[in-house]
Amino acid sequence: MAKMKRILITGGAGFVGSNLAIYLKNHFEGSSITALDNLYRKGSELNLPRLEEHGVDFINGDVRKISDLRKAGKIDFLIECSAEPSVLAGSDGNTNYLIETNLNGAINCAEVCRENNAGMIFLSTSRVYPMAPLVNASITEKETRFNFDKQQAVPGLSELGVSEKFPMDGERSLYGATKYSAEIILNEYRSLFNIPIVINRCGVIAGPWQFGxxxxxxxxxxxxAHIFKKPLKYIGFGGTGKQVRDFLHIDDLAVLIALELESSEKFSNEGFFNIGGGSGTSASLLELTKICESTSGNSIGITPESTTRYADIPVYISDNSKISAFCGWSPLKTMENIITDIHSWILKTPSITNLYR
Ligand SMILES: NC(=O)c1ccc[n+]([C@@H]2O[C@H](COP(=O)([O-])OP(=O)(O)OC[C@H]3O[C@@H](n4cnc5c(N)ncnc54)[C@H](O)[C@@H]3O)[C@@H](O)[C@H]2O)c1
Structure with a gap:
């Protein structure tokens, strides 16, 4: 418990970072939590009053500058949640911010951990897995969604989703490549400098305080879009809206991160984990629409656009078998819980209502 005292959360005004900061502040009595963020993401500034209200300190800083990270002083743990998190980032040729933040920023975080002999938790992504074997996976088209088949040609893939045994060769998007490159350097820091570094390869994370x-x-x-009746599109895969992702409620992630902080060496020794809502908490866009319609009472026109976008894949589901067997964690929140929580957050928070309207 002593090592839980001072935690620095980079990207701490973002969706994941701010929710973790507040959860951990309440969970670990007497802890001191600092959120560092350069407020790059539109909406992150709206998290600042919330962080202050919960006793989380804030540094307006940039992970690209190690001197900014050092402003946090002595730390026991760093949770790296800063990123340019869009899979489309860099596809317009502007690659610098993506690479500098996601890769060099993560290396700066590891370096500060080395200086402090601190542990690190890295929010990586399912996008580290290459796209071609996912696009070419054996998939069945059902009435409302695509499903992974039971029998697959590649290891690490089943009807449960993608496990840690999935092959790593191939293109994965620039976003995925920045995260995977960071993982490789972090692995070296872990073994060379003997600091605990836990790597979570997350599927889609969702919940309140996400500026979607x-x-x-x-x-x-x-x-x-359903609340405010804004137009939407089903993009790619014939425009049918059948592409599927798993969704992890931020509250379920927070529970796991607290476990990882409590036993960081144990988790670190395992290398990395796939983390997500899993097959039980997944939805296609069509299914998401149905839930949003019943939550909001609104039905909106959704335009099909058949051309598939750069880096899109038909199905991604995290196979949580490794993490569940390792520590007993599995997500508890359903798809309906996720959408209901987001729905009431948008409507009850005036600054958020104005942002989305
Ligand atoms: N949300 C998801 O579905 C998801 C899925 C998998 C992995 N992740 C990873 O989880 C982490 C958190 O994602 P999120 O959804 O909270 O994104 P987010 O955009 O809401 O939060 C990221 C925060 O980082 C800040 N930031 C960006 N560049 C920075 C820089 N150079 N210096 C300091 N701060 C900077 C942004 O202002 C923002 O507040 C990211 O590493 C992301 O790659 C997210």
Whole structure:
């Protein structure tokens, strides 16, 4: 418990970072939590009063500058939640911010952990897995969704989803490549400097305080569009809306991160984990629409656009078998819980209602 005292959360004004900061502040009595963020993401500034209200300190800083990270002083743990998190980032040729933040920023975080002999938790992504074997997976088209078949040609893939045994060769998007490159360097820091570094390869994370956009934060984006009757599109895979993702409620993630902090060496020794809502908490866009319609009472026109976008894949589900067997964690919140929570958050928070309207 002593090592839980001082935690620095980079990207701490973002969706994941701010929710973790507040959860951990309440969970670990006497802990001191600092959120560092450069407020790059539109909406992150709206988290600042919330962080202050819960006793979380804030540094307006940038992970690209190690001197900013050092402003936090002595730390026992760092949770790296800063990122340019869109899978489309860099596809317009502007690659610098993505690489500098996601890769060099993560390395700066590891370096500060080395200086402090501190542990680190890294929010990585399912996007580290290459796209071609996912696009070519054996999939059945059902009435409302695509499903992974039981029998698959590649290891690490089953009807439960993608496990840690999935092959790593191939292109994975620039976003995925920045995260995977960071993982590789972090592994070296772990073994060379003997500091605990826990790597979570997360599927889609969702919940309140996510400032959803078309290319990132789809659950909040879809829910808000239904509330405020904004137009939506089913993009790619014939425009049918059958592409599937698993969704992890931020509250379920927070429970796991607290476990990882409590036993960081044990988790670190395992290398990395796939973390997500899993097959039980997944939805296609069509299914997401149905839930949003019943939550909001609104039905909106959704335009099909058949051309598939860069880096899109038909199905991703996290196979949580390894993490569940390792520590007993599995997500508890359902798809309906996720959308209901986002729905009531948008409506009861005036600053958020104005942002989305
Ligand atoms: N949300 C998801 O579905 C999801 C899924 C898998 C992995 N992740 C990972 O989880 C982490 C958190 O994602 P999120 O959904 O909270 O995204 P987010 O955009 O809400 O939060 C990221 C925060 O980082 C900040 N930031 C960006 N560049 C920075 C920089 N150079 N210096 C300091 N701060 C900077 C942003 O202002 C933002 O507040 C990211 O590493 C992301 O890659 C997210």
């Amino acid at each position: 956009k078309a290319d990132q934060g789809i659950a909040a984006f879809w829910t808000a």
